[in-house]
Amino acid sequence: MEQRLVFDALILPRHLSRPLLVADRHPDLSIVVDHGAKPFIREGVLDPWRADMVAVAARPNIVCKLSGLVTEAKADWTVSDLHPYVDYLLEVFGPQRLLWGSDWPASILRAGMTGGERGPLISSHPSPRQTKRPCSEVTRLGSIFPAGGGLRREG
Template identity: 60%
Template sequence: MRIDSHHHVWTVARGDYGWLTPDLVPLYRDFGLADLMPHLAAAGIEGTILVQAAATEAETAFMLDIAERAEIVCGVVGWIDFDAADAVARIDAIAARELVVGLRPMVQDIADDDWLLRPALAEQCDAMAQHRLVFDALTLPRHLPRLVQVVDRNPGLQFVLDHFSKPHLATGEIAEWKKDIASLAARPNIVCKLSGLVTEAAPDWQVGDLRDAVDHVIAQFGPQRMLWGSDWPVVNLAGGYAKWFAASETLLAGLGKDEKEAIYGGNAARIYLSSRGRHPSCR
């Protein structure tokens, strides 16, 4: 079963997408599952993981309302206020929702680069591990040394690194990123999403511009610890769903059939669904 492990939906009028401004012309409109379905059909994708795009619990409720009416959505990665005094109680509450498979603090947008090292996060990570929720890490390259520490401190919690941590592909300055990725990949409780790369590349990107980073992650994490995601509709800023899917096919062409099946769905089913007692065939 093929699973798109990372996409969004949004309704602009909801008003809590602080990053979504009118100057982002390809994105500044409503995007729903009906817009996504033709892309999924073309790529042979049978299930998805819907991921938060706003740092509000209201948006998580909005996503769950959509997901509960759509068989294509296998799981939801939501958001809770990790800085709230009752954050653990909020984790307990959201974990009771059947379709919630993970949580994603938007680390890339947090002003304090050391946010990941807050003592309070330990108890929150324990709660997530207890409920078998995945910690989706939306980080930038500078956060990776801190993320390594958090992953080490929480061996019972499953982490997913979104978008390769957004390496600086447009400038080609990825040497330090490579070192940090190698360090992170040595930890068994983290996997990496093959997603969000084209929006980090130059506007006229070619497949070759992504090759070095992708080959490095394949070498470090291995195909059994990688998940494919579209990052739709954000991918519309850099060519769209079909172009990114075709590029992924080229980048993974050297892998075996079983390895590609793992990246395109098997690993997502194992990481997000099986751990929560969900059947990989969704509903």
Template identity: 45%
Template sequence: MTTIEAIDAHQHYWDPARGDYGWLAPSMTALYRAFGPADLAPLRASCGVARTVVVQAAPTVEETRWLLDLARNEPSIAGVVGWVPLDDPHVATLIAELAREPKLRGVRPMLQDLPDDDWIATADTARGVEALIAHGLAFDALVFTRHAQALATFLARHPGLRVVIDHGAKPPIAAGGASGFAAWSQAITRFAQFPQVHCKLSGLATEAAPGWDDATLSPWVAHLLASFGAQRLMWGSDWPVLNLNGDYERWHASAQQLTKTLSADERAAVFGGNAAAFYRLKTGLKTGLGADPAG
């Protein structure tokens, strides 16, 4: 079996006491507490995941600095995807400063939460994008199907920017229905036509109804694989958001089962190699991918 460092391409750490997580309410009992590396360590170990990419959860530079401080002394953090005000006239200076931290690997503007679905196509982000490219940083696109046209416009405008679609563009799995699948699948096919775009095999459990199983997720995963192929798809947990409708070990096992038709090299890419290449992560220790779901 191919041996390669297994990487979780998408997870979060946060502390509600910091006060800038506008979406995180006390009523969200499964999530409303501090989550740090010590909480994730046993889950990573049980799944053979060596390192992770930590993604911002608050639209503030302060949280990005907090994550970078955390990453500096935490070897399990391979990289950080932070937040910057991409349309700020001085954003290039800020990106240059933050990029001095070697573990900053990308930024994410949290497009799903913005009031204007067309913001990414209409805002003046050219300075920010040019700075990202100059410093070798990537762009995480947190979108729904409704953002397809605006994001496609942005992608066509910036062919030199490495972009990854978070959570498979959050498909409407719980709602079901042929029309929802059709609209989402067309958006995914459209995104995949841009060669600089990758996609995360993450967040699907959260979008499903309670009681989901492999069969629930299978058609959605199959379309992601058909569109992006094994070389542009990367597995992520979306932990601890995942705790709303699943758990780390269950989702990891399901994702392995749903990709069991891939070759060993292809699965190694999806579960680690692609994240390392896309985010340009420094090489870590080699580990296995865990138990082979095929036997």
């Protein structure tokens, strides 16, 4: 029986070389980099995170989860603080390989909201439907993480 496993990588920028090793060694393993690898949003630092994310995005079996970025921002953050990071992740991964999921309750502690912060962040970008590009990774991962949560065991 084939196991369809997903490696959820909760990492920091200094760890970005690690999922590359795993992705290269296990090309059939789906890897999700959580929270964009928690870039230094509070400090407004983009590099070397950007260069490292290009290498990560080059691996077809790695996708990136956007949610949770707010926990890396200053207490008085605004959406404009997050835009450079979201925009860059969208550029290198494309809409097909970006995920959004709840980071509750951590995001509520920082943001005071339940997920509504994603609207202003991503509404300025065309959806995959608008660009006529299928959400292949979301569809593929959706078969592993069905609505309602939990891993679905096939077989």
